[in-house]
Amino acid sequence: MPRVVVDVMLKPEILDPQGQAVANALPRLGVSDVSSVRIGRRIEIEFAGEPDLDRAREIADKLLANPVIEDFAIRVVDAEDEHP
Amino acid sequence: MPRVVVDVMLKPEILDPQGQAVANALPRLGVSDVSSVRIGRRIEIEFAGEPDLDRAREIADKLLANPVIEDFAIRVVDAEDEHP
Numbered sequence: 001m002p003r004v005v006v007d008v009m010l011k012p013e014i015l016d017p018q019g020q021a022v023a024n025a026l027p028r029l030g031v032s033d034v035s036s037v038r039i040g041r042r043i044e045i046e047f048a049g050e051p052d053l054d055r056a057r058e059i060a061d062k063l064l065a066n067p068v069i070e071d072f073a074i075r076v077v078d079a080e081d082e083h084p
Numbered sequence: 085m086p087r088v089v090v091d092v093m094l095k096p097e098i099l100d101p102q103g104q105a106v107a108n109a110l111p112r113l114g115v116s117d118v119s120s121v122r123i124g125r126r127i128e129i130e131f132a133g134e135p136d137l138d139r140a141r142e143i144a145d146k147l148l149a150n151p152v153i154e155d156f157a158i159r160v161v162d163a164e165d166e167h168p
Contacts (some may be wrong), residue, residue: 015128020099021128022147026110029146031139035132042091042126048119054160062113 001046004056008072009040019063040070051076085130088140092149093124124154128157135160 010016019037026034033046043064045056065072094100103121110118127148129140140158149156 001126009126009128022127025147026143029143031143032134033136034129034143036130038126038128040126040128042093042124043106044093044120044122044124044162045118046120048117052117057137059106059110059113059115061119063109 002051002076002078004045004047004051004053004074005077006043006045006056006064006072006074007040008043008060008061009038009072011069012073014069086135086160086162088129088131088135088137088158089161090127090129090144090148090158091124092127092144093122094123095153095155097154117155142144 018039019039022036022039023037026032026037032036040062045051045059047055053074053076060072060074061067096165101166103123106123107121108134110116125148127144129135129143131139137158137160138164144156145151
């Protein structure tokens, strides 16, 4: 069953302390070639019927993202693709 | 510049109260055809040079995901593609 994936990330100009904390911890793991880490949210929405992108956009806009500090992108993925 | 994206989601058998809260709020928005909402994390890692998937996997395994309750998937995306 295809699902709609909403990716929510802080806008590039907004500081991301959580990502920064991870980036700062990397040298202790012996990793020195990472220039930036940004942490956002991935939301998977499953519809009872066909995936509805417009509906998903409305949900993202009203419930999932804060448009003042965050951007979001919406796409349909097959259940097998890119599922963790 | 391509970046590595790590998607971290709770394993399917683990309850997701945050996603459940969103799903429960949807009828108040007039949305009744959503069967499930799951909320995870999306981490974008930028490398100083070429993206290094093995390195990213090591970072995800040690820092970003809790393998007891979470699964993760790693992929390289172009900066323009699917960026919120």
